[in-house]
Amino acid sequence: MPHIFSVRELTLAVKATLEGEFPLVWVRGQVSNLARPGSGHIYFTLKDNEATLAAVWFKSQQWQPAAVRDVLADGQEVICLGRLTVYAPRGAYQLVVEMVQDQGLGTLFVAFEALKKRLASEGYFDPARKRPLPSHPRRIAVITALGGAALRDFLRLADERGFGASIRVHPVLVQGDQAPGQIIQALQEANIQGWAEVIVVIRGGGSLEDLWAFNNEDLARAVFISEIPVLTGIGHEVDTTIADLTADVRAATPSHAAQLLWPERRELAQTVDELENRLQTAARELLRRKEALLAGQERALSWLSPRVRVLRALERLEGLERDLFRSGQAMLRERRSALAQATSDLTRTMDARFWAARQAVLDQRLHELLAAGREAVRVRDHELAKLETAMSGLNPERPLEKGFCLVQSERTGNYVRDARDVRQGDLLRIVPRSGFIAARVQETRAERGE
Incomplete structure (x- = not known):
């Protein structure tokens, strides 16, 4: 009966055979999937056009200068010296690296840089031609693979935001030879439909070759001529493709693309609260200014109103009457005093008949003087009556009692005095x-009878 191996036994046998046949080998390849965890070990994949080989460079074997370790990057062409072994937990063979020699950039990276330089010279990446995303878009066309984490993350955030x-x-392929053509066709369909406000192209992370479909020149041209703004979220933040550089806006990840399109709802609520506070403040300030303006106009009207003007005229007239009365009384006292003095003097020098004649003349003069005073008061009363009549005629409401009306234009706010004041x-x-x-005015005529 043939020997039956357990998985462990077979794996150890393969490991022993592999390590015995290839104790130390030199391998040339292009670096991809480079990872530097906190342990200090370096994990990467060596690849060429037809095969890949997992590699690990343990920290204890990194005796070369730091400059060699630190510059190791995806796309770099290297020659590694190491031992082949089998990593039992995964049943996969790998190269345990002991030394790395730089051989320059890989073919994919060189092709990427050449295409990038050529499209840049044609203005594909010019910031001046790129369009901003619309605010709070309501219709989105998403180009990606169905069932991927990128689509799930995007839809989850779209449901939570905005x-x-x-x-x-x-739905399209996002990796492989057929992917560029499907993505280009989806871009063209979205533009023909004209339904979307934004086209979003997203894909999860991967190596340079995994993302190579988005470094296609025809795809870059389709993004460039799109009439609808294009937002890309391809790979991780460190990944940059030609499609990213050509798009109107580039997001670091698919989730970041959703964040660029829609703000968080709590931010929207805060914005609404801030706008409400600003509106209330503006309303209070407007009301305060209008109240101050109204108070000033009320004070001005109180000084300019016909009633106040009549009252001030009556007060002035009463003051003049008091002054006139006091002046008349003073004058009468002076005249009486002078008359008494003159009478006394004349009595001493003249006889009774002389004084009787003089008394008669004096009585006549006194009668004339009193008559003149009464006439002056009558004249003043007449002037006061005329003033009252004039002030009554200035009252704008007086004609209203006789059936007249005031007409005010709503457009100018002025009272209408002529047909040409209105339209x-x-x-x-x-x-x-x-x-x-x-x-409402239906017709205007410049002159009566027209």
């Missing part, structure tokens, strides 16, 4: 003795 949006998914279609405010009447 005001909500409609999303059309254009056809103007709103008028007609004010009779009480209430008001709203009217």
